[in-house]
Amino acid sequence: MSCVEATPARSRNAAATRAAILKAACGRFSREGYDGASLRDLASDAGVDPALICRYFGSKEDLFAEALKNCASPPDLFGGDPKSFPERVAQMLVVEPKPEGKLEHLLMVLRSAASTKAAEIIRRNNRETFYGPLEEWLGAPDAAVRARAVAGIIMGFAVARAIDDDAMLQDGERQQLCRKVADLLRTAIG
Template sequence: MAEPRRRNRSATRQRLLEAARHRFAKEGYEAASVRDIAGDAGVDAALVFRYFGSKKGLFEEAAAARTPTTPLDGPPEELPARLLHSLLFEDWSAYAGEHPLVAMLRSSAHDEARDHLREELCGTYVRALERLSDAPDAALRAELFSAWMLGIGVLRSVVGTPAISAATPQDLAPHLAAVASALFDRPVLGTPPPPPEATDHPGSPG
């Protein structure tokens, strides 16, 4: 019964990517083994090397995050809130329930994973936030806000601190607006209306 599935290259690659996302998110690059990933996908470990060339190649493709929504699109004054909503409240079940950036932190001791994390974070989110400020140190302000957001994500999904874990977008809104407005020297909204399809995601607070 398994033989026809092994011959379906596209389906096999997809299963391997899904298994890899979960393993890398839960265990990190070093601890996640090719054998375990292949076992989760129900295929022989040799197919990882056939389809991706190496464990590194598998990681790079699996870590290419594709967000359910596009938080960079929309009014600038809503950008910080859209990013925080994406980080905390969207359905990231494909990455073991965590935003890929938070999940990748478990692999940050590995050079390639750290480089990928830096490129993903600085090349997208930080750059977009930097455009919110006209100050000479706009880059520093954007990185400080990004560090704050990632810290919230780590406390919520990795550490599981009680207050942040239980917080809703409405709970976070005034603090988000205060921090972002102070850093970027402009009015920033705390709760932009989420896209309709994101409202009822599994795991989102009601």
């Protein structure tokens, strides 16, 4: 009997319910923002009782924080060889297939940024999952400024690609842009 089959039905159902709630949360928060999305509508999207959301996730704030983490699934940007960082990230941003789900995460963040409560959760999440590790990896001097510069580049090319990928560049131009983005990342880090 495999490990998967050995999982009790109760846990399997719990995992499925949790996943359904998180999926519904990403959808509602990205469409209506933190303040606009109601737990009742979200529960209806997920096909569960609203009380279950509280049992699984606690408050609306906690659910939003969890949905942010769940919906982002960032690639392991700061894990590889630091020297290869500019080429590796440029390749990811310009040449590799677009990652799934990125756009929904961005919409959720943009749509909710005007909410005071959500903004604090977004900042904490950004610090923990992105700026913190990046600043540590970059080190002194001026880690905060250089991290912000790297973040702006990653954000910008991810968004530009989401908006009109493939609409403008020939194959040769895509390779040129990839080299240019690597230059930009070197300038940002340096």
